[in-house]
Amino acid sequence: MAATYYDGRSAEGRAASVFAGADGLEIRLADADLLWPYGRLSLVSAADHGQRVVIAPRPGAAERLSLSGEDVLETLAAWAPQLRRQKPSRGHVRSVLVAGAIIAVLAVFWAGYPIVKQGIVAVFPSSWADRIGRSMAADNRLFGEPCDGAAGMAALEALSARLTQGMDLPEPVKVHVTASKDVNAFAAPGGHIVLLHGLIKEARSPDEVAGVLAHEIGHVQHRHPINRLVDVAGIQLIVTSISGDVGALGTLALMLSYGIDDEAEADRTGLDMLLAAGIAPDGLAAFFDRMARKNENKLTVGQFLRTHPPLEERSAMIRGRRPTGAVTPALTQQQWRDLRAVCDGVATEDEADEPNGGGDV
Ligand SMILES: [Zn+2]
Structure with missing residues (x-):
């Protein structure tokens, strides 16, 4: 049988003569003979009702043999019956x-x-986005160990549910807390949101944490994280995704901050959420004001602040809209204590030697 052999390393096909030997398919090339045992042959594709067939020496191998002719699949299957059952491919x-x-x-x-x-962005599989976000949240080198105090996490989930009630989010929100002293938070692909414990410690009321969380959920709502990831990784994203190692893209996503438009959009959506949930937005405004003062004093509050719209502008926008109905604290006093203790028992990294590249509030 005449055939074309591909070595799996170059695109060049080489003419081959193929014989049915006792132990397997004998493939004779100009300069070499190969033996592919029947029991391991794997079907790669079949077309024209089995007249054109591509096989590999074993499942997953890169080598290929392309054969064509009358009933070639049936002929091969007489020696290697598994080819008849295999679905190409x-x-x-x-x-x-x-x-x-x-x-x-x-x-x-x-x-x-x-x-x-x-x-x-439209066709990016949500399972890949979820894996990327999960691996970012778990990057303990950048953000510290995950915190899992049960009562604190329950308080945070209750707050998240209160903020997102009635919203049609592109993906469900999954909030993480990590034991870093940095005052920071960010939204990752797949609906993952990470609050660094330093931010919870820095906040003076649960309303402040609610404001930051609402802002991050605003990013999720507008699919900013996956857009940012595509910006940074570009076409490489698709190619890397094919290789299956999407988790490795997480750190790459940290290299680019959101633009001013994205931040303003997340602020507006976050503010809508606070008002709809009956939480006073003054907390978020107060937080921004305090961060702005810290920034002037050149204290470390995360380099994310430099790329954002001026914090004073943002807090003025927030203060410009008042809740129409009654407001209640974002958390009960007990929930607030639980949340502040969510990292108890988890070691906090002491030296802030890692640059805090991807933070976002
Ligand atoms: Zn933001």
Whole structure:
């Protein structure tokens, strides 16, 4: 049988003669003979009712043999019956993704980046976004160990539920607390939000934490994290995703801060959420004012503040809208104590030697 052999390393095909030996398929090339045992042969693709077939020496192998001819699949299956049962193929999904990546690269040149980016964000699988966000939240080198005080986490989840009630979020919010002294918080892809414990310690009331949390949920609502990730990683995101190692992209996402427009949008949505939940927005405004004073005094409050709209502007915008109905504290006094103690028993890193690259409030 005449066939074309591919070594899996180059795209070049080589003419081969194929014989049915006693132990396996004998493949004779100009300069080498190969033996592929029947029992391990794997079907990569079959077309034209089994007239054109591509096989591999074993599942997952990169080598390929392309054969065509009358009933070639039936002929092979006489020696290797598993080929008849196999669905073509594991390689198929992968080649569709690779083709998609190539089309996306071409489309960037043809249509321009913003349109392509919208497309990538629209089709980006939520399970991948979730994995990326989860791995970012778990980056203890940057953000410290996860805190899991049960009562504190329950208080935070109750607050999150109160803020998001009635909202149609693109993905459910998952809040994490980590044992870092940095005054910071950020929203990651997949609906993950990380509050660094330093921020909870710095806050003077649960309303302040509620304001920061509402702002971060605003980022989730507008899908800013995945947009930021696509900005930073670009087409590499697709290619890396094909390799399956999406978790490794998490740190990359920290390299780019949100733009001023994104921050203003998250502020507005966060403010709407506070008012709808009957929580006074003064907490968030007070927090911004205090951070602005700290920033002037050159205290370390996280480099994220430099890229944001001026904090005084943001607090003025927040103070400009008053709640119409009754307001109640974001948490009960007991819940507030529980939340402040959420990292008890978890070691806080003492030296702030790692730059706090991705923070966002
Ligand atoms: Zn923000």
